[in-house]
Amino acid sequence: MNSIDQMLEAFYSGSIGQPELESLFDAFLGSREVRERWATDAAVIIPLAVARRDRRMRTRAAHRGWRVAAAILVLVVSVGSAVAYAKEQQPRVYSTDAACDVVCAVQWLDNAVETAL
Amino acid sequence: MRQAFLLVFMAVGLLASAQSSFYRNYSTRREVETAVYIKNHRIDGVKVDVTLLRARDRQAFLKLLAELQIPYSPYHPARGVFLGLRDDGNPRLKLPAADGKVSLRGACLIGASEAELTVYVFHRVKNEARFRRIVQYVMRMSGGG
Numbered sequence: 310m311n312s313i314d315q316m317l318e319a320f321y322s323g324s325i326g327q328p329e330l331e332s333l334f335d336a337f338l339g340s341r342e343v344r345e346r347w348a349t350d351a352a353v354i355i356p357l358a359v360a361r362r363d364r365r366m367r368t369r370a371a372h373r374g375w376r377v378a379a380a381i382l383v384l385v386v387s388v389g390s391a392v393a394y395a396k397e398q399q400p401r402v403y404s405t406d407a408a409c410d411v412v413c414a415v416q417w418l419d420n421a422v423e424t425a426l
Numbered sequence: 427m428r429q430a431f432l433l434v435f436m437a438v439g440l441l442a443s444a445q446s447s448f449y450r451n452y453s454t455r456r457e458v459e460t461a462v463y464i465k466n467h468r469i470d471g472v473k474v475d476v477t478l479l480r481a482r483d484r485q486a487f488l489k490l491l492a493e494l495q496i497p498y499s500p501y502h503p504a505r506g507v508f509l510g511l512r513d514d515g516n517p518r519l520k521l522p523a524a525d526g527k528v529s530l531r532g533a534c535l536i537g538a539s540e541a542e543l544t545v546y547v548f549h550r551v552k553n554e555a556r557f558r559r560i561v562q563y564v565m566r567m568s569g570g571g
Contacts, residue, residue: 402465405461418467
């Protein structure tokens with residue numbers, strides 16, 4: 310890797326770990342010119358990179374948690390809707406005579422239809 | 427989110443449509459001894475709602491027939507009489523037109539049985555297929571053509 314950006318990208322993506330990042334930085338800082346330019350910054354960049362990676366992982370975990378919660382909510386609402394819909398499709402009787410249930414009402418209807426005007 | 431709206435909508439629909447207005451209007455009538463509203467009854471696979479009204483006596487029965495415009499005749503050639511009604515009980519004819527097409531939006535089918543002093547109404551007859559199925563059911567049960 311020829312640039313710090315590439316090293317950091319590899320680190321953020323999980324391709325390399327912190328020891329590898331530090332090794333790459335040390336190799337990168339090998340030449341005198343680079344060392345003069347980046348040596349003091351390396352001591353800042355690596356801890357910042359670690360902190361940023363950790364924050365990213367915590368955020369991803371948090372998002373995952375919300376996604377799981379949302380999926381569970383959708384599942385519960387879907388199941389609840391399906392159960393409510395299935396119950397709503399069942400025959401029900403509303404009657405002024407409490408003794409007349411669905412069976413009684415259907416028999417009454419059949420008798421009435423059979424003896425229709 | 428869509429599922430939540432569907433659940434709320436169904437709950438409201440359940441509350442709103444639990445009893446037909448026809449049942450509510452007639453179940454408290456003095457002429458009616460017993461009223462029953464069957465929701466989601468299936469007739470030959472067709473889902474309909476049914477209201478049954480049993481009159482207190484023959485006088486009350488005839489009054490209901492007149493009010494619901496069911497022509498009464500003991501010698502009526504067709505077993506079962508069909509008219510259209512709005513669910514609120516206000517009569518509105520919706521017989522099949524001459525070309526055989528039926529407009530059934532919001533219509534009901536109604537029949538009466540003197541032996542049972544009963545008027546019965548099939549609600550939610552939404553389309554011609556349901557209409558024909560119910561007619562066939564009644565004709566078959568009542569021994570008609």
